[in-house]
Amino acid sequence: MYVIVAGAGKVGVNLTRELLEQGHEVTLIENRRQRYLGVEQLLEHNVLYGDASELWVLERAGIERADMVIAVTGDDEDNILICQVAKEKYGIDRIIARVNNPSNRAHFDLLGIKPVVSATELILRLLEHEVPHHNLVHLLDLEEEEIEIIEIRLGAKSPVVGRTVGELNTPDNTLVIAVIRDGRGMVPNASTVFEEGDDILAVLDPQREEELKALFTVS
Amino acid sequence: MFLLIVGCGRVGSNLARSMLAEGHTVSCLDQDPESHARLEVGLDCSWEEAGGQFTVGTALETQALEEAGIQDADAFVAATNGDNTNIVIAQIAQRRYNVDTVIARILDPLRAEWYREQGLRTICPTKVAIEMLEEKLRGVGETSGSPATSGGGAG
Numbered sequence: 001m002y003v004i005v006a007g008a009g010k011v012g013v014n015l016t017r018e019l020l021e022q023g024h025e026v027t028l029i030e031n032r033r034q035r036y037l038g039v040e041q042l043l044e045h046n047v048l049y050g051d052a053s054e055l056w057v058l059e060r061a062g063i064e065r066a067d068m069v070i071a072v073t074g075d076d077e078d079n080i081l082i083c084q085v086a087k088e089k090y091g092i093d094r095i096i097a098r099v100n101n102p103s104n105r106a107h108f109d110l111l112g113i114k115p116v117v118s119a120t121e122l123i124l125r126l127l128e129h130e131v132p133h134h135n136l137v138h139l140l141d142l143e144e145e146e147i148e149i150i151e152i153r154l155g156a157k158s159p160v161v162g163r164t165v166g167e168l169n170t171p172d173n174t175l176v177i178a179v180i181r182d183g184r185g186m187v188p189n190a191s192t193v194f195e196e197g198d199d200i201l202a203v204l205d206p207q208r209e210e211e212l213k214a215l216f217t218v219s
Numbered sequence: 220m221f222l223l224i225v226g227c228g229r230v231g232s233n234l235a236r237s238m239l240a241e242g243h244t245v246s247c248l249d250q251d252p253e254s255h256a257r258l259e260v261g262l263d264c265s266w267e268e269a270g271g272q273f274t275v276g277t278a279l280e281t282q283a284l285e286e287a288g289i290q291d292a293d294a295f296v297a298a299t300n301g302d303n304t305n306i307v308i309a310q311i312a313q314r315r316y317n318v319d320t321v322i323a324r325i326l327d328p329l330r331a332e333w334y335r336e337q338g339l340r341t342i343c344p345t346k347v348a349i350e351m352l353e354e355k356l357r358g359v360g361e362t363s364g365s366p367a368t369s370g371g372g373a374g
């Protein structure tokens with residue numbers, strides 16, 4: 001696979017190195033001279049000096065034959081533009097963009113730039129899993145496929161505490177797949193009784209989230 | 220009309236003043252509070268007293284754009300010093316806020332050309348400068364009498 005990576009920061013450089021080790025062909029583009037010179041020592045001819053948001057630079061990197069473009073510069077507008085051009089001008093199907101500032105996420109969505117990777121959002125999600133802030137945590141979101149896995153913490157007032165899985169009237173397209181109790185997970189059956197403090201994992205259609213949440217929590 | 224200009228540099232500030240003088244409502248957004256001073260060059264009162272509006276904020280922040288009045292804007296000019304910023308915010312103005320007239324200043328002729336083909340109104344000062352220079356240079360050989368290779372075209 002031929003991959004173009006824009007932005008030779010820590011993410012770009014390490015990504016390029018990993019991809020090269022996996023046997024892929026990679027061109028890393030960097031527009032800051034100092035940074036380019038430093039990285040060139042390490043990655044040699046796999047690095048190209050230039051501004052990846054300039055069309056002729058992308059063309060020099062051989063974007064016409066690229067299988068994938070990954071934009072990981074420190075500027076969200078640059079990442080948006082590089083991916084937009086790669087996708088819409090050069091017809092690259094596979095793009096990945098880095099979101100630096102989570103509040104810019106909406107702009108990526110608006111302009112159809114996906115998938116995106118945001119370190120801040122990933123850490124926040126992990127944090128939320130470790131230290132639940134709300135009683136509902138998203139563990140996995142497959143937006144295209146319209147399926148998600150969520151975790152719900154059962155409080156003392158949860159209407160399902162003391163009831164069995166079999167008694168639950170779960171909405172269509174939702175399924176309770178695991179119960180985590182005292183740090184141990186188990187796959188429940190119809191006779192499993194919910195207890196206060198349980199973490200419930202469920203797989204569902206995102207549109208059913210509110211309904212499912214209402215079933216487990218006090219409104 | 221209500222005009223929102225993002226980027227209050229030489230282009231943005233001069234445009235803001237002339238549009239205000241023509242009787243339009245003008246709001247400017249810039250991340251640098253100091254750029255406000257540029258709006259008042261040649262005015263004998265403050266920009267606000269003259270009827271203008273100025274907001275400090277980053278162009279990509281929707282909150283700043285909304286504070287500057289993008290929801291009511293009839294026209295939007297993206298004139299920051301970053302081509303990519305201008306291209307992105309112009310598309311936001313177009314697609315998210317449905318502003319009628321959106322114009323982006325893009326210095327790079329290639330990017331300006333491609334985005335123009337995609338339906339964005341673009342102004343490329345670099346291209347204008349190149350054309351003007353070509354125009355000025357075209358007559359040179361003939362007036363000085365040097366044996367210019369005519370018929371080659373300026374490309």
